[in-house]
Structure formats: C-alpha cells, structure tokens
Amino acid sequence: MEIILKEDVIGLGYKNDIVEVKSGYGRNYLIPQGKAIIASPSAKKVLAENLKQQAHKLAAILSKAEEEAAKFNGASVTVEGKVSTTGALYGSVTAATVAAELAKQGLEIDRKRVIMKDIKFVGEYAATLVFHKEVKVEIPVTVIAEGEVAPVKEEAPVAETEAEATETPAEEVAE
Missing domain, CATH: 3.10.430.100 (Ribosomal protein L9, C-terminal domain)
Structure with a gap:
C-alpha cells in the first residue's frame, strides 16, 4: 500500500514522503492516527502543488536544523x-x-x-x-x-618498557 506521510514517523520516513507499507499497518495504524493518507493520484497532485508553495518554508526548516x-x-x-x-x-x-x-x-x-x-x-x-x-x-x-x-591503548607501552628492561642486562653481559 502506498501512502503519503503527514508527519515524521521514526523508522519509516519524513513528512510528505511517499512510502510503501503493509496494508494492515497503513489501514489500522497510520491512517486512523492521522499520520498518513492514501497516495491516490489526486493526493499526489495536491502534494506536489503544496511542496511548490512551501519551498521557502522548507528552506527555513532546513536552515534551523543546520543551526541545531x-x-x-x-x-x-x-x-x-x-x-x-x-x-x-x-x-x-x-x-x-x-x-x-x-x-x-x-x-x-x-x-x-x-x-x-x-x-x-x-x-x-x-x-x-x-x-x-x-x-x-x-x-x-x-x-x-x-x-x-x-x-x-596505554598497555602497549608498558610491555615495551618491560622488554627494554630485560634487554639491558643482556647487553651488559655481552660486554
């Protein structure tokens, strides 16, 4: 079922997105809760017209989000x-x-x-x-x-320090 979201739905999409959902989820939850409408051809045309008119508002929302x-x-x-x-x-x-x-x-x-x-x-x-x-x-x-x-990460230098301590007596013995 294709629907148009009327508000942001976490994990599904953002406002004015056209998304595909299972019929039961759309009919029994999203549409009755007012979170979506059915994406009929006429609803898609209305959405396109609304997006054209709200372009400047969307730019303001985007700039506010960037400031946050x-x-x-x-x-x-x-x-x-x-x-x-x-x-x-x-x-x-x-x-x-x-x-x-x-x-x-x-x-x-x-x-x-x-x-x-x-x-x-x-x-x-x-x-x-x-x-x-x-x-x-x-x-x-x-x-x-x-x-x-x-x-x-600081454990590695400790291991190198121990190795240096064991090498020093070996060099003294060689001399």
Missing part, C-alpha cells in the same frame, strides 16, 4: 558502566543514555533523534543525531569501565 546541528559538532560522549572481566557491560548503552549524557553537557536532544545500536561492550562507537532528513551529525561514543581512567 552546529551546536553538536565536536561533541563527544563518554559513558562509564559496570563491566565483567570479559569487557561486557552489565546492561547496555542506549540512545536514551547518550541523550542523557549530552544533556549533562548542556546539549538537549530527544532520545528518538539519536540513532545507534545498543552498545554491550567496552570500546569506541558512533551515534548519529538526526535533525532533518538532510542534516545528520555523527558523534563518537566511548564506553569505559567504571572507575577506569586510562584507555586500554
């Missing part, structure tokens, strides 16, 4: 969590967690606008913030163990 996105450029999130010995988190880091951490930094965003898979292990990940269908910002998300300050 500019606030989040360079932002990053670090989340501490309880971790097992294998590096797996007890629980997970979700979009709501990332939105809450951004709010602590003074950057308010709705959790529904944060797109990412749930994080279940320690490491570095990315989350996408969607402000408009054409304006998206990707921010890094780092998950560390609770109470851990040093990243895992």
